Amino acid sequence: xxxxxLYLSTCSTCVRIIKELKLEGNDLLQDVKHHPAxxxxxxxxxxxxxSYEALINKRGRVFAQLKRDGVVFSEQxxxxxxxxxxxxxxxxxxxxxxxxxxxxxxAMVAKMNEVLHG
Numbered sequence: 447x448x449x450x451x452l453y454l455s456t457c458s459t460c461v462r463i464i465k466e467l468k469l470e471g472n473d474l475l476q477d478v479k480h481h482p483a484x485x486x487x488x489x490x491x492x493x494x495x496x497s498y499e500a501l502i503n504k505r506g507r508v509f510a511q512l513k514r515d516g517v518v519f520s521e522q523x524x525x526x527x528x529x530x531x532x533x534x535x536x537x538x539x540x541x542x543x544x545x546x547x548x549x550x551x552x553a554m555v556a557k558m559n560e561v562l563h564g
Contacts, residue, residue, distance in 0.1 A: 447490045450476050452539040459550050460538050467559055478532040494546040498524035503536045
């Protein structure tokens with residue numbers, strides 16, 4: 447899998463983390479708003495997490511609306527949602543040396559920094 451940093455350009459947390467990791471202008475960057483995660487990337491992430499639910503941003507508006515609408519979520523529902531709606535992908539995600547690092551928790555960002563910069 448190609449080394450990639452999946453993020454959303456309109457997400458202030460993602461922008462802050464990009465600056466913290468010194469990735470501005472880097473070839474790794476993939477803004478999921480303009481270049482959604484590919485089927486191959488989603489399959490890779492699923493293989494690393496064994497769950498589409500683990501890839502879902504549960505704080506997003508789309509997810510919250512579906513929950514209010516009474517949607518019953520299953521792995522197939524999560525997969526379809528990830529394929530259709532870029533904002534439902536948990537972010538940021540660093541794919542580096544065939545390992546996936548997901549989320550914006552302080553410990554995870556520190557791990558991303560260690561992986562990227564030693």
